[in-house]
Amino acid sequence: xxxxxxxxxxxxxxxxxxxxxxxxxxxxxxxxxxxxxxxxxxxxxxxxxxxxxxxxxxxxxxxxxxxxxxxxxxxxxxxxxxxxxxxxxxxxxxxxxxxxxxxxxxxxxxxxxxxxxxxxxxxxxxxxxxxxxxxxxxxxxxxxxxxxxxxxxxxxxxxxxxxxxxxxxxxxxxxxxxxxxxxxxxxxxxxxxxxxxxxxxxxxxxxxxxxxxxxxxxxxxxxxxxxxxxxxxxxxxxxxxxxxxxxxxxxxxxxxxxxxxxxxxxxxxxxxxxxxxxxxxxxxxxxxxxxxx
Amino acid sequence: xxxxxxxxxxxxxxxxxxxxxxxxxxxxxxxxxxxxxxxxxxxxxxxxxxxxxxxxxxxxxxxxxxxxxxxxxx
Ligand SMILES: Cc1ncc(C[n+]2csc(CCOP(=O)(O)OP(=O)(O)O)c2C)c(N)n1
Ligand code: SF4
Ligand code: SF4
Ligand code: SF4
Ligand SMILES: [Mg+2]
Numbered sequence: 109x110x111x112x113x114x115x116x117x118x119x120x121x122x123x124x125x126x127x128x129x130x131x132x133x134x135x136x137x138x139x140x141x142x143x144x145x146x147x148x149x150x151x152x153x154x155x156x157x158x159x160x161x162x163x164x165x166x167x168x169x170x171x172x173x174x175x176x177x178x179x180x181x182x183x184x185x186x187x188x189x190x191x192x193x194x195x196x197x198x199x200x201x202x203x204x205x206x207x208x209x210x211x212x213x214x215x216x217x218x219x220x221x222x223x224x225x226x227x228x229x230x231x232x233x234x235x236x237x238x239x240x241x242x243x244x245x246x247x248x249x250x251x252x253x254x255x256x257x258x259x260x261x262x263x264x265x266x267x268x269x270x271x272x273x274x275x276x277x278x279x280x281x282x283x284x285x286x287x288x289x290x291x292x293x294x295x296x297x298x299x300x301x302x303x304x305x306x307x308x309x310x311x312x313x314x315x316x317x318x319x320x321x322x323x324x325x326x327x328x329x330x331x332x333x334x335x336x337x338x339x340x341x342x343x344x345x346x347x348x349x350x351x352x353x354x355x356x357x358x359x360x361x362x363x364x365x366x367x368x369x370x371x372x373x374x375x376x377x378x379x380x381x382x383x384x385x386x387x388x389x390x391x392x393x394x395x396x397x398x399x400x401x
Numbered sequence: 402x403x404x405x406x407x408x409x410x411x412x413x414x415x416x417x418x419x420x421x422x423x424x425x426x427x428x429x430x431x432x433x434x435x436x437x438x439x440x441x442x443x444x445x446x447x448x449x450x451x452x453x454x455x456x457x458x459x460x461x462x463x464x465x466x467x468x469x470x471x472x473x474x475x
Contacts, residue, residue, distance in 0.1 A: 147422035147433040147440070154428060161450030166426035319423045355450035359424055360459075 110227075111138050111179050114198070127154060131198050136178050143173045143323035152178055156193040161355025163362060164263045164345035167316050168193045171234065171261070174323035175199070176330055181230040182220075184213045186244070188236035189269045189347070207244035209233045210251035210260060217258045228334050231258035237278035238268045241297050245277075252306035255337040259329045262299060262340070265347035273350040280369075285350060300373060303340040309380050310339040313373040315366035317359070325374065331387060332380045344370040404449040404468045406431070410439040413465040420461060421453035444471060 114137045116124055130150040131137070141149060152172040158165040168190060175181055178199050185191040187206040194201050204212035213233045220229040233240075240248045240262045248260065266283070268274040273286035277297040284291045303311045310332040312325045322343075329339040344365055346353055353361050366372065376384070408421075408431075417438045425431040430446035431453055433439070442453075449468065457466045 144419075144423070147419065147429075147431060148435060151428040155446055156428075158426075160448035161452055162426055166424070169426060169428050172428075355452065356455050356459075358426075358450070359452055359455055 114179050128198070135198070136173070136175070138179065140176065141173055143170060143319050146170075146173055146319065152199055153193055153197040156196040158189060158192050159349055161348050161358045162189070162345075163316055163358050164189055164265055164269075164347070165193055167263055167322065167343050167345045168234070170316070170319050170322045171326055172197055172199065173319075174326040175230075176327055177228065177230060180228060181232060181330075182216060184209050184216070184231065184233045184235075186235050186239045187270065188239050189265070190234050190236060190263050194234060204233075206239060208247055209235050209239060209244060210247040210256075213258045213260075214251050214254065214256040217256060221257075230330050230334065232330065233258065233260045234263060235261075236269070236276075237262060237264045237266060238274075238276045241277045241299055249302070249306055252303060252308055252338045252340075255307050257333050257335075257337055259326075259333045259339045259341070260303075261326075261329075262342050263345040264299075264342060265345050265350070266296070267347055267350045269347040269350055296369075299342045300340070300375075303338075303342075304375060307338060308340045309333075309337040310376040311342075311374070312340075313342040313344075313370060315344040315362045315370040315372070317363050317366050321372070328374075328376075328384055331384060332376065335383060336377070336380055402470050402472050405444045405447040405471050406442045406449070406451070406453050406466050407444075407469045408440045408442055409465045409467065410437065410441065412463070414439045416463060416465075418461070418463070421456045421466060424456050425453055426450065440465075 134150040182200045183194055184202045184204050185194040186204045186209045213231050217231040264278050266279045275285050275288035275292045279292045281295045282291050300311050300313045310329050329341050333339045348358050419433050422431045422433045422440050427446050430443055454466050458464045
């Protein structure tokens with residue numbers, strides 16, 4: 109990890125795959141990309157087998173563009189749809205056993221801080237609603253109780269998408285799914301409130317309707333985790349297959365849900381707020397200087 | 402045979418817009434040429450979801466993207 113790690117050794121350029129050469133020449137390594145530049149640089153994530161129109165795939169696309177330091181980041185995933193794309197990115201990816209992501213991330217983050225005491229190494233878990241709030245619930249909660257310094261992102265499609273449509277704790281009450289024919293009997297878990305109570309220092313809930321805002325939230329969550337403790341993002345990322353959303357309507361659906369139960373929500377401790385405001389103020393100043401010069 | 406998106410670059414260039422590029426789920430699929438102010442589709446990467454058509458036609462009423470049929474190997 110680190111910039112040296114991603115560079116191509118002299119003389120080897122012509123043997124490297126074109127996509128990798130493009131990544132080094134026109135990619136994000138060593139730069140801070142503004143997410144609004146999407147479509148004008150080589151993205152970290154490659155082609156992957158997630159379904160057409162999948163907004164979990166979209167969220168992951170924006171996630172990679174938003175990374176503050178991709179060359180010093182490790183992503184942790186698990187069984188579920190997200191790993192189909194997470195495993196196709198030029199950022200080290202670890203596959204934690206289903207349910208174990210937050211335990212693996214805890215150990216990894218601690219090891220990295222011992223091995224690289226004066227460097228920021230970011231660890232980010234991205235897993236599904238089933239992986240984090242059902243089967244991995246204990247691991248998720250305990251990583252938060254222990255105040256582990258990494259970011260957890262739940263890509264919530266409100267179903268076990270990868271295994272054919274079982275209900276999860278995050279499915280809305282009453283919803284009928286292929287493998288929940290009677291309709292779900294219980295309420296959707298309030299993950300954001302749980303995260304706050306369990307010790308997260310930064311918490312956000314977001315529907316993917318605004319790439320700039322997604323990127324801001326991801327950046328904030330990662331920066332806050334470096335210094336203060338666990339951070340959590342609850343992202344609505346629809347499964348158009350299990351919820352039978354025509355793909356053309358996927359963004360319309362995200363916009364509709366944002367008006368109802370996925371209203372944008374952001375909470376952080378006072379010290380995180382102060383810290384982030386200071387960083388963002390400096391960034392704005394730097395950007396102003398650059399425009400002037 | 403399958404559907405992919407195709408940008409009418411001449412029409413798109415009138416708007417200096419880029420919105421569809423920001424909402425396509427696929428990486429480096431809808432791209433943007435700054436010099437010509439136009440979006441363009443890397444057809445091999447397009448999965449035909451039409452989210453870009455929703456953005457350009459339904460939301461922005463600019464109607465610059467069409468779905469076209471291609472054959473494998475085209
Ligand atoms: C320990 C264990 N239990 C069960 C499974 C089977 N399994 C694979 S993916 C999955 C559900 C995925 O649902 P979710 O975490 O919500 O991710 P999604 O596919 O919806 O993104 C299950 C139960 C497994 N791989 N490992
Ligand atoms: S099954 Fe659903 S969540 Fe999984 S890739 Fe397909 S659309 Fe996305
Ligand atoms: S949304 Fe339409 S007008 Fe805007 S960049 Fe895309 S194709 Fe061009
Ligand atoms: S149809 Fe879907 S995958 Fe193809 S360019 Fe449009 S948004 Fe991207
Ligand atoms: Mg799920």
